[in-house]
Amino acid sequence: MTDDAIEIEGLRVTRGGRLVLPGLDLRVPTGQVVGLLGPSGGGKSTVMRAVVGVQRVEAGRVEVLGLPAGHPDLRHRVGYVTQAPSVYGDLTVAENVVHFARLLGVPDPDSAAREAVERVDLTSHARSRTDALSGGQRSRASLAAALVGRPEVLVLDEPTVGLDPVLRRDLWGLFRRLADDGVTLLVSSHVMDEASRCDRLVLLREGEVLADDTPAGLLERTGAADAEGAFLSLVDEAAT
Numbered sequence: 724m725t726d727d728a729i730e731i732e733g734l735r736v737t738r739g740g741r742l743v744l745p746g747l748d749l750r751v752p753t754g755q756v757v758g759l760l761g762p763s764g765g766g767k768s769t770v771m772r773a774v775v776g777v778q779r780v781e782a783g784r785v786e787v788l789g790l791p792a793g794h795p796d797l798r799h800r801v802g803y804v805t806q807a808p809s810v811y812g813d814l815t816v817a818e819n820v821v822h823f824a825r826l827l828g829v830p831d832p833d834s835a836a837r838e839a840v841e842r843v844d845l846t847s848h849a850r851s852r853t854d855a856l857s858g859g860q861r862s863r864a865s866l867a868a869a870l871v872g873r874p875e876v877l878v879l880d881e882p883t884v885g886l887d888p889v890l891r892r893d894l895w896g897l898f899r900r901l902a903d904d905g906v907t908l909l910v911s912s913h914v915m916d917e918a919s920r921c922d923r924l925v926l927l928r929e930g931e932v933l934a935d936d937t938p939a940g941l942l943e944r945t946g947a948a949d950a951e952g953a954f955l956s957l958v959d960e961a962a963t
């Protein structure tokens with residue numbers, strides 16, 4: 724048994740003829756919130772796709788909960804929310820989440836769905852069709868669909884895009900509560916001020932890990948005042 728929920732070694736991925744990840748090593752400790760940060764196109768989504776087992780990989784090892792990524796036994800244990808909402812527009816929020824609960828074989832789909840909708844703070848919109856929601860509400864509906872199976876690992880690709888500061892704060896509060904319950908979260912973002920909410924930060928640029936540290940450790944190492952400053956200092960350091 725390992726303390727790492729996700730273990731990546733030597734991951735090499737080419738997409739569209741371009742080498743996106745030349746040989747990535749990464750460990751995500753169980754029960755932590757790990758932020759995957761970095762500029763657009765740096766490979767964050769590609770790493771997440773590899774973790775959920777939907778990315779064709781050229782070389783390397785990706786293990787989740789001690790099993791190869793994408794293993795059928797992981798289907799119920801790993802939740803994934805992409806940048807594109809993954810709910811049916813012609814169903815209500817509640818209907819969508821109940822549908823996913825049934826697909827996952829959750830014992831009491833109605834009450835599990837109610838709880839998941841409540842967790843993402845969408846109870847007041849439970850009876851609204853998701854195509855009538857705002858972008859931020861739709862992405863929270865997708866998150867409820869991912870939460871309903873009570874996954875042990877949650878992979879969230881830019882979950883706070885399009886959310887106002889209050890909802891962003893609330894969502895990070897939810898991530899923290901989930902981690903306190905033992906869930907492991909890998910969360911990507913390019914909003915650097917969200918970095919302080921994470922237990923660990925992985926700064927990814929052009930497929931390379933520039934840093935993998937605690938927020939405090941990162942600031943100490945770079946002497947920067949915030950994550951953005953730390954990131955820029957590491958980019959400069961890498962260029963020299």
Ligand SMILES: Nc1ncnc2c1ncn2[C@@H]1O[C@H](COP(=O)(O)OP(=O)(O)OP(=O)(O)O)[C@@H](O)[C@H]1O
Binds near residue numbers: 739740763766770
């Ligand atoms: N469907 C695709 N086909 C070919 N190449 C792709 C595809 N999707 C992404 N790429 C390439 O892979 C590289 C990494 O993309 P990726 O989406 O992993 O980055 P990212 O860090 O998640 O970016 P963003 O923050 O914009 O989502 C980019 O250079 C991109 O052009």
